[in-house]
Amino acid sequence: MNGYSFLIFIDMKIIVxxxxxxxxxxxxxxxxxxxxxxxxxxxxxxxxSDGYALEEALRMKEAKGEGEVVVCSxxxxxxxxxxxDALARxxxxxxxxxxxxxxxxxxxxxxxxxxDAIREENADMVFSGLQSDDASYGQTGVILAELLxxxxxxxxxxxxxxxxxGSVRIKRELESGWYQWFNYKLPALLxxxxxxxxxxxxxxxxxxAAKKKEIRDVTLPLENFASAQKIEKVYMPLKTxxxxxxxxxxxKAGAVELVEKLKTxxxxx
Amino acid sequence: xxxVFIEHKxxxxxxxxxxxxxxxxxxxxxxxxxxxxxxxxxxxxALAQEIAQYDIEKVIVAKNEKLGTYTPDAYAxxxxxxxxxTEPQYIVMSHTYQVRDFAPKVAARLGRExxxxxxxxxADGGRLELTRRIFLGKxxxxxxxxxxxPYFITFQSGAFRGDSAAEGSAAVETMDVQVGDIRMTAxxxxxxxxxxxxxxxxxxxxxVGRGIKSQENIALAQQLADALGxxxxxxxxxxxxxxxxxxxxxxxxxxxxxxKVYIALGISGAIQHIVGMKNAxxxxxxxxxxxxxxxxxxxYGIVGxxxxxxxxxxxxxxxxxx
Ligand SMILES: Cc1cc2nc3c(=O)[nH]c(=O)nc-3n(C[C@H](O)[C@H](O)[C@H](O)COP(=O)(O)OP(=O)(O)OC[C@H]3O[C@@H](n4cnc5c(N)ncnc54)[C@H](O)[C@@H]3O)c2cc1C
Numbered sequence: 228m229n230g231y232s233f234l235i236f237i238d239m240k241i242i243v244x245x246x247x248x249x250x251x252x253x254x255x256x257x258x259x260x261x262x263x264x265x266x267x268x269x270x271x272x273x274x275x276s277d278g279y280a281l282e283e284a285l286r287m288k289e290a291k292g293e294g295e296v297v298v299c300s301x302x303x304x305x306x307x308x309x310x311x312d313a314l315a316r317x318x319x320x321x322x323x324x325x326x327x328x329x330x331x332x333x334x335x336x337x338x339x340x341x342x343d344a345i346r347e348e349n350a351d352m353v354f355s356g357l358q359s360d361d362a363s364y365g366q367t368g369v370i371l372a373e374l375l376x377x378x379x380x381x382x383x384x385x386x387x388x389x390x391x392x393g394s395v396r397i398k399r400e401l402e403s404g405w406y407q408w409f410n411y412k413l414p415a416l417l418x419x420x421x422x423x424x425x426x427x428x429x430x431x432x433x434x435x436a437a438k439k440k441e442i443r444d445v446t447l448p449l450e451n452f453a454s455a456q457k458i459e460k461v462y463m464p465l466k467t468x469x470x471x472x473x474x475x476x477x478x479k480a481g482a483v484e485l486v487e488k489l490k491t492x493x494x495x496x
Numbered sequence: 497x498x499x500v501f502i503e504h505k506x507x508x509x510x511x512x513x514x515x516x517x518x519x520x521x522x523x524x525x526x527x528x529x530x531x532x533x534x535x536x537x538x539x540x541x542a543l544a545q546e547i548a549q550y551d552i553e554k555v556i557v558a559k560n561e562k563l564g565t566y567t568p569d570a571y572a573x574x575x576x577x578x579x580x581x582t583e584p585q586y587i588v589m590s591h592t593y594q595v596r597d598f599a600p601k602v603a604a605r606l607g608r609e610x611x612x613x614x615x616x617x618x619a620d621g622g623r624l625e626l627t628r629r630i631f632l633g634k635x636x637x638x639x640x641x642x643x644x645x646p647y648f649i650t651f652q653s654g655a656f657r658g659d660s661a662a663e664g665s666a667a668v669e670t671m672d673v674q675v676g677d678i679r680m681t682a683x684x685x686x687x688x689x690x691x692x693x694x695x696x697x698x699x700x701x702x703x704v705g706r707g708i709k710s711q712e713n714i715a716l717a718q719q720l721a722d723a724l725g726x727x728x729x730x731x732x733x734x735x736x737x738x739x740x741x742x743x744x745x746x747x748x749x750x751x752x753x754x755x756k757v758y759i760a761l762g763i764s765g766a767i768q769h770i771v772g773m774k775n776a777x778x779x780x781x782x783x784x785x786x787x788x789x790x791x792x793x794x795x796y797g798i799v800g801x802x803x804x805x806x807x808x809x810x811x812x813x814x815x816x817x818x
Contacts, residue, residue, distance in 0.1 A: 251706075251764075254785075255634055264635070275733075334600070335609040357596075360632055365612055366600030369568075373604040378569060378679035381597045400749055401685055402593050408683040409567075415679075420749075422736030454608045454643030459625065461637045464789065470781075470797045478782070478800025482808035485780065486816060488796060493778050495700060495724070495757055496816050 239294035239391070241284040242322075242345055244355035244368065245277040245313055247306040251360065261460050263330050273309045276356030280419035282426045283386060284354050285317045290388035295319045299345055301337055303327045307442070314437035315429035321442040322348075326449060330362070333455035338370035344445045346375060352395070353416040357382055372416035379416040380409055384423055497582060498524050500552070501589040501599075502535040505566075505685075507542040512590040514658030517550050519651045520588040521662055526619035529585055532556055533666070536574045538564035544668045551664030556582070562675040565682045571598040573675045576605055581671065584646050591650040593748075603648045610648040611639055613767075615655050624649075632766045633789035653748075653771055693727065693743050700726035700757045703746055703773070704734055707762015707783065707802055711739040717761055720806050723813040729753070731763050747772040761802045765790025782806070 249255065250270035258265040281298065288294040298313040300306045301324040310321045324344045326332065332340075345353070353372070358365035372379035384406065385398035396410050400420050429437075473488070474481020490496040500520040503510035520531045532554040535541045541557045548555045558574040579587065579602070587602075589595045591613045603610050614626045615636075626639045626649060641647045695701060702721040708714060714728075721728045728744060735745040746753055748768040758776035763769060765781070765788055773779070774793055781794040782802045791797050798805050 249631065251632070252785075254787075255631060257635070264631070333609055335604065335607075338604070362630055363613065363628075363632075364609075365596055366603075366610055369597070369600035370604040370609065373572075373601050379601070380568070380680065382593055399597075400593065402748060403752065404743075404750060405685050405687055407685040410681045410683075412679050421732065425738065452642075454641065456609060456611050456639050456641050459638045459640055461630070461635050463787070464629065464633070464636045464792060466792055468793055468795070470791050470794045472797050472799065474798050474800060474805075476799060478798055478802070478804035479808045481782075481798035481800060482805040483812055485796060485798060485805075486809055486812035489724075489757070489813070490816050493757055496813065 239288065239291055239352070240297065240348065240350045241287060241294065241352045241354060242297045242299050242348060242350040243277070243281045243284045243313070243318065244341065244353070244371075245281060245298055245300045245309050246274040246356070246359050247271050247300065247302050247309040248274045248359055248361040257461055261462070262458050263461060266330070271305065271308065273312060274356050274359045276358065276419055276421045278356075278426050279421050279423045280354040280356050281313050281316060281318060283419055283423050284352075285427070286424060287386065287388055287391065291391060297322060297348065297350070299324065299341060301326055301341055302329045310442055311437055312429060314440045314442075315433040316427060317433060318440075320440050322445060323442055324445050324447060332449065333452060333457070334364040334366045335370055336449060336452045336455060338367050338374055339452070340447050340449060341367070342371055342374040343447055349414075351413045353377070353414075355416070355418050357418040357420050368416055368418040375416070377414045377416055378411055379418070380411060381418040382420045383417045384420045386417070386423070497553075497584045498529050498531045498586040498588055499578065499582065499584040500531055500533050501587070501595065502533050502543065502547055503590070503592060503594055504535065504537075504541070504543050507537065509543055509546065510592065511658055512592055512653050514661045515653065515656045516588055516590045516651060517552065518656040518658060518661040520586070521551060522656065523586060523588065523617065523619070523624065527585075527622060527624075532582070534558055534575070534578055536563045536571055538562070540670060548666040548668050549663055550666065551662035552666045555666050555668045557668065557670045558673045559670050560673050560675045562678060566594060567678050567680050567682055568598045568601055569678045569680065570675045572601045572605060574673045575602040577673045578671060579606065579646060587646055587648045589650045591652050595650055599648060599650060606646065608643070608646065608648055610650055611641055612650045613652045614649055615652050629767060632764060634787060652767060688742070692741075695727055695729055695744070695746070695751050695753045698727040698753060698755045700724050700759075701729050701746075701753060701755045701773075701776070702726045702759045702761065703729040703731065703763060704740075704761050705731040705763030706733045708734065709762075711737070713803075714739055716803070716806055719810050720759075723810050723817075726757075726759070731769050760790050760794075761806065763790055764788050765793065
């Protein structure tokens with residue numbers, strides 16, 4: 228690894244993993260087989276922390292003055308929207324691991340397929356979001372690092388962009404408002420926490436430029452994985468608490484009732 | 497056998513590990529398996545005697561000088577050896593930030609993955625079915641694990657009660673483990689200088705979430721807070737966007753509060769938020785999505801647009817206060 232660390236200074240390559248997920252405000256309906264939601268008629272978006280991962284990669288490249296940011300997404304053809312948006316925001320090119328039925332894949336299978344797709348890129352850094360907002364396995368990045376044989380850090384909330392010479396200094400979020408800095412030799416994989424920096428939007432110029440950027444489709448034989456976790460059934464969570472619903476769908480009437488409750492039942496007025 | 501992970505910093509217990517002991521004992525009872533605890537440490541861990549007072553078979557101190565401060569590389573090496581030496585069926589941990597960091601690495605090294613953030617389980621015919629919350633708390637999924645042991649399971653904080661872990665007495669055993677190259681170095685943990693607000697003492701909290709839509713609208717929530725004599729707080733995305741400072745963030749990464757009244761405006765109720773406010777006496781949620789998970793823990797709810805409800809509330813409170 229040391230032999231090529233001087234290269235990092237000249238030409239840093241960062242791969243950013245990005246996933247397409249259901250839109251946060253979408254009304255979720257359970258699919259006919261009760262094993263996932265019905266994704267057909269809902270809006271999608273880029274997974275939140277993945278957007279922050281891309282932003283951090285772009286800022287690192289800008290801080291260095293040169294380098295390459297490569298987006299990698301595993302998912303159905305519809306994930307092209309996520310990829311194109313990333314290219315419009317400034318990523319240089321993309322690798323799309325096309326898997327139509329990606330929601331049935333377990334985290335190890337996903338990480339394994341991505342490892343095969345990016346291994347030969349020999350990236351200096353791989354970024355992912357810390358977890359997806361749909362299945363929330365929260366481990367694809369960590370498994371991928373192990374499969375690539377590189378170290379990882381999760382819950383990264385700051386990267387010291389002034390220090391990028393074959394190593395990287397990163398701040399991890401711990402619980403309850405605690406933090407810790409770590410130093411990593413490169414290459415390394417970081418899973419990025421939301422809020423690491425403010426996300427830019429795609430400019431018109433960026434959108435035009437994106438049209439000329441390379442998107443390489445990769446189809447891999449998705450190997451069977453005996454130790455996979457399997458979703459047997461999805462359903463609405465069982466309610467545990469009796470909630471007094473106020474206003475009967477009329478928010479203004481509810482507000483009047485609520486203030487009455489604040490006065491007479493909760494007694495804070 | 498079931499191995500349960502004991503998390504600690506300088507031999508001081510992370511109390512969520514007691515929840516993991518309770519979970520492991522429960523699974524052990526259902527499946528007829530014994531439970532042993534694993535403490536990675538650089539010395540003959542002072543914590544071992546404390547853990548030995550629970551109803552488990554053994555406390556294994558996995559010992560190596562490189563296990564003094566947590567790093568994922570050192571922990572993965574230690575765990576790999578403990579697992580190979582003891583051949584457990586299950587490995588049970590609490591879903592803490594540290595566990596999120598190293599457990600999938602250990603699992604991957606053994607050709608496995610983790611069933612993570614589990615909220616409950618059932619055992620039928622010797623087989624576990626584990627329930628996870630998906631889609632940010634909007635749905636539950638029952639999950640099974642294929643293949644051969646070991647199986648890795650992490651439980652969400654609160655899924656089991658730490659004080660329900662059965663007491664007993666266990667043997668303490670030291671296992672010297674090999675730790676290879678550590679590819680990262682850790683500096684000392686710290687808290688960001690100066691929480692200017694300490695919300696843990698607040699009587700009433702008005703908390704805003706992404707439903708507030710824009711920075712300008714924070715003023716509306718502030719008016720409600722002023723009318724109630726409340727403090728303003730927020731969910732993570734609001735602080736991520738810098739609409740409110742991070743010391744007003746409630747949740748697993750922010751403050752933990754227990755006010756008399758907690759009013760959640762446009763907050764969906766993801767677990768990482770709920771752990772920070774579930775102990776409020778009275779929880780009130782205003783959300784336009786009737787299925788939002790926040791209603792699962794709310795005492796009072798209004799299903800509707802917060803921009804309709806909040807101005808009326810402010811007016812009514814002023815009237816009530818005369
Ligand atoms: C490791 C980790 C740590 C985290 N730490 C924290 C933490 O400390 N604190 C925290 O809060 N989160 C934390 N999160 C993030 C958490 O998972 C959620 O993403 C976050 O809490 C969601 O915030 P929200 O409810 O404001 O936004 P959303 O989930 O987007 O919910 C917005 C809600 O507003 C409602 N809404 C929209 N418009 C209106 C309207 N006009 N009127 C009424 N309602 C409306 C919607 O129906 C929706 O329910 C963490 C996540 C991870 C993975």
